[in-house]
Amino acid sequence: MRKIQMVDLHGQYQHIKPEIDRAIGEVIDSCAFINGPAVKNFQEHLEKYLGVKHVIPCANGTDALQVSMMALGLKPGDEVITASFTFIATAEVIALLRLTPVVVDVDPDTFNIDPAAVEKAITPRTKAIVPVHLFGQCAPMDEILEIARKHRLFVIEDACQAIGADYVLKDGSKKKAGTLGEVGCTSFFPSKNLGCYGDGGAIFTNDDELAKQLRVVVNHGMTVRYYHDYIGVNSRLDSLQAAILDIKLGHLDEYAKKRAEAADFYDHAFANHPKLKIPARYPRSSHVFHQYTLVTRNVDRKGLIEHLGSKGIPAMIYYPVPLHLQKAYLDPRYKPGDFPVTEALAASVFSLPMHTELDREQLGFITGSVLEFVNR
Numbered sequence: 001m002r003k004i005q006m007v008d009l010h011g012q013y014q015h016i017k018p019e020i021d022r023a024i025g026e027v028i029d030s031c032a033f034i035n036g037p038a039v040k041n042f043q044e045h046l047e048k049y050l051g052v053k054h055v056i057p058c059a060n061g062t063d064a065l066q067v068s069m070m071a072l073g074l075k076p077g078d079e080v081i082t083a084s085f086t087f088i089a090t091a092e093v094i095a096l097l098r099l100t101p102v103v104v105d106v107d108p109d110t111f112n113i114d115p116a117a118v119e120k121a122i123t124p125r126t127k128a129i130v131p132v133h134l135f136g137q138c139a140p141m142d143e144i145l146e147i148a149r150k151h152r153l154f155v156i157e158d159a160c161q162a163i164g165a166d167y168v169l170k171d172g173s174k175k176k177a178g179t180l181g182e183v184g185c186t187s188f189f190p191s192k193n194l195g196c197y198g199d200g201g202a203i204f205t206n207d208d209e210l211a212k213q214l215r216v217v218v219n220h221g222m223t224v225r226y227y228h229d230y231i232g233v234n235s236r237l238d239s240l241q242a243a244i245l246d247i248k249l250g251h252l253d254e255y256a257k258k259r260a261e262a263a264d265f266y267d268h269a270f271a272n273h274p275k276l277k278i279p280a281r282y283p284r285s286s287h288v289f290h291q292y293t294l295v296t297r298n299v300d301r302k303g304l305i306e307h308l309g310s311k312g313i314p315a316m317i318y319y320p321v322p323l324h325l326q327k328a329y330l331d332p333r334y335k336p337g338d339f340p341v342t343e344a345l346a347a348s349v350f351s352l353p354m355h356t357e358l359d360r361e362q363l364g365f366i367t368g369s370v371l372e373f374v375n376r
């Protein structure tokens with residue numbers, strides 16, 4: 001059996017090696033390393049794939065979030081509501097910009113932000129909501145967009161884990177994750193569903209004026225060369241990464257299919273198990289399975305992960321500490337027990353290997369090894 005990995009980037013590369021090597025070679029030959037034609041090509045192809053008017057490439061997903069908040073003109077003291085169960089980057093940029101992160105609990109089944117909790121958290125200072133499409137499926141965007149409309153708030157989608165996921169709005173229209181709010185953000189970190197071979201990110205919007213401002217902010221706040229009307233940042237997707245992403249974009253739907261097949265295999269093995277809860281599918285979103293995350297019930301989770309490790313099976317906890325309990329983010333407004341769903345999830349979830357290269361032998365070994373431990 002091939003070595004089991006959390007993410008098998010090497011195996012994935014082997015299938016597309018000639019295409020990738022050619023694309024990298026072309027960029028190096030051209031020496032157009034920054035803002036070369038490869039960046040524009042990828043940008044246009046991604047706009048087409050997502051059905052969105054503007055894609056603004058940038059250096060990583062964290063920058064995508066930060067630049068979005070800067071371009072929307074959020075100011076110190078403005079409150080931004082986000083989920084307590086997410087990767088730290090979502091809250092980090094809010095704090096860095098001296099905005100006020102307002103944390104709310106999530107749904108126990110989908111792990112995504114709870115719209116009722118969002119509505120309760122709104123104050124006169126609230127300016128934006130950042131729903132995170134966690135683990136690969138969209139948050140309940142109809143409700144979030146409705147709340148945003150009612151209270152005149154911006155919606156900044158953190159789609160770093162959900163590129164390619166489809167969301168069917170209540171009116172029947174179908175949109176891609178990250179194209180539903182004012183602005184969507186994604187990451188091309190290597191392990192992401194659309195990952196490059198280094199760091200990368202992008203911002204999506206259908207708003208022409210906002211797109212202009214986003215392009216200014218990512219480029220040192222520069223409107224005309226060497227004339228800086230705004231304080232910006234330097235956040236670029238380099239041409240090599242863009243060339244790699246352009247190739248991988250052509251495979252994204254096939255990658256999602258492979259991830260879904262692995263998820264179905266896991267589901268089949270663990271469905272209705274009294275000690276394991278398989279990830280719920282939210283009916284209005286497809287799931288692109290950035291992670292396959294199970295909730296354990298009365299299981300020694302540490303013992304299970306050690307058991308899997310001893311058999312060469314990696315497993316991870318995404319995320320062991322809720323935002324409001326992270327040392328750097330401790331805040332007198334929050335205390336342990338404030339977000340019971342997130343806290344229970346942080347104590348009970350674990351994620352199994354999930355990528356495009358898992359074969360049935362590996363999946364059988366993984367599921368057998370999990371069941372061996374939990375059935376003891």
Ligand SMILES: Cc1ncc(COP(=O)(O)O)c(C=O)c1O
Binds near residue numbers: 161
């Ligand atoms: C939900 C979420 N938000 C933001 C980020 C930040 O992306 P990056 O690592 O590219 O900065 C990530 C990924 O790491 C993420 O998973």
